[in-house]
Amino acid sequence: MSGAKTSTDLETAFPALSERLRDSFDAWAAAPRAWTDAEFDALAFDVFDFQFRFNQPYRRYCQQRNVTPGSIRNWSEIPPVPTAAFREIELAIGEPGRDLVFLTSGTTRGAGRRGRHRVSDAELYRASARAAFQVLALDEHPVAMCTLHEAFTPREESSLSWMLDDLMRAFGSSRSTHKVSDGGPDFEAATDWCAEVAAAGEAVYLLGTTLAFDEWTRWLVASERRVQLHHASRVMDTGGFKGRSDLDRPAMISLLEARLGIQPARVINEFGMTELLSQRYSRRGDDRNLLVGPAWLRTRALDPVSLETLPDGVPGILCHFDLANAGSVSMVLTEDLGVTHGETIEWLGRTPGSPPRGCSLATAELLEAQRAG
Numbered sequence: 001m002s003g004a005k006t007s008t009d010l011e012t013a014f015p016a017l018s019e020r021l022r023d024s025f026d027a028w029a030a031a032p033r034a035w036t037d038a039e040f041d042a043l044a045f046d047v048f049d050f051q052f053r054f055n056q057p058y059r060r061y062c063q064q065r066n067v068t069p070g071s072i073r074n075w076s077e078i079p080p081v082p083t084a085a086f087r088e089i090e091l092a093i094g095e096p097g098r099d100l101v102f103l104t105s106g107t108t109r110g111a112g113r114r115g116r117h118r119v120s121d122a123e124l125y126r127a128s129a130r131a132a133f134q135v136l137a138l139d140e141h142p143v144a145m146c147t148l149h150e151a152f153t154p155r156e157e158s159s160l161s162w163m164l165d166d167l168m169r170a171f172g173s174s175r176s177t178h179k180v181s182d183g184g185p186d187f188e189a190a191t192d193w194c195a196e197v198a199a200a201g202e203a204v205y206l207l208g209t210t211l212a213f214d215e216w217t218r219w220l221v222a223s224e225r226r227v228q229l230h231h232a233s234r235v236m237d238t239g240g241f242k243g244r245s246d247l248d249r250p251a252m253i254s255l256l257e258a259r260l261g262i263q264p265a266r267v268i269n270e271f272g273m274t275e276l277l278s279q280r281y282s283r284r285g286d287d288r289n290l291l292v293g294p295a296w297l298r299t300r301a302l303d304p305v306s307l308e309t310l311p312d313g314v315p316g317i318l319c320h321f322d323l324a325n326a327g328s329v330s331m332v333l334t335e336d337l338g339v340t341h342g343e344t345i346e347w348l349g350r351t352p353g354s355p356p357r358g359c360s361l362a363t364a365e366l367l368e369a370q371r372a373g
Helices: 003-030 037-054 056-064 083-087 122-137 159-171 187-199 210-223 249-260 357-372
Strands: 100-103 116-119 144-147 204-209 234-238 267-271 280-282 297-302 316-322 331-341 344-350
Touching: 003 037, 003 122, 037 056, 056 357, 083 116, 083 331, 083 357, 100 159, 116 122, 122 159, 122 267, 122 280, 144 159, 144 187, 159 204, 187 204, 187 210, 204 210, 210 234, 210 249, 234 249, 249 267, 297 331, 331 357
Parallel strands: 144 204, 204 234, 234 267
Antiparallel strands: 100 116, 267 280, 297 316, 316 331, 331 344
């Protein structure tokens, strides 16, 4: 196939695939329900076929494993790409242009190259993020939103900033705002804003990292500040603990209730990754922090050596298949430990020590396929 023909085919195929996926996401948001295996497989096969055709590093990797679109029987047989590969190889489809580029915050295993996820279709990311948030984490809208995270800039390259900004545009009222200063949360300004909105009798939706809320609640105690927010107010916290052994999320939630009047059942945790364009959210009022995602995101727990699928309830490394990742690779193998419970997952943290052997071998295979090409 000539380069010109490949480019022309891509210019036709990607918009058509993206539109089909976005329509599916929108339909789910309008009438949420679990997709059957047949429904999911139909889209997964088409996404894999597209990625096999146009993502050359991934195609070589799949061929080395003797896997092609015609050889698979269900989505779980599609080869996974470890998150470490996003630090080594350009995995996006198409030539760089006016794409979004997101970088990981860094690796918990020490200094190293940051993972890079180039997003060729921002509308696909937008459709996925908005639909999942609307169904899994939102009540009435528009609502006054306050984020403790800096606004997105191309220089910062933060997928979280981009998502929070877009959610605020989509679902926030005219009172919505960022409360940051010098690149960090401005707790005094956020508290004053909460008091102002509460005085107007309106509910608020507070968005930020788990660390930011932990620090805010500590600041509220130290400053002897207290605001009684509207009973319908809500918090969404996101992100891991970044090595903070002193962070106690249940204690943080208790302080949110004591200092801001946020009911514990209205604090929801978001689980996302730079390498994925879809997110999971904790079930409302579920103190076990089980995470549920949209219909187009499926997750397996795998044996850390063999990468064989483990049954529900058995801890393993988490492997996600995200249809919204159509423009790069959809099957992403992480270094996170977790347990599946049907369509929900329980995140247990990062794998201790060096990367799991299965992840390391898969990364080595991908790099070898890249060099061979």
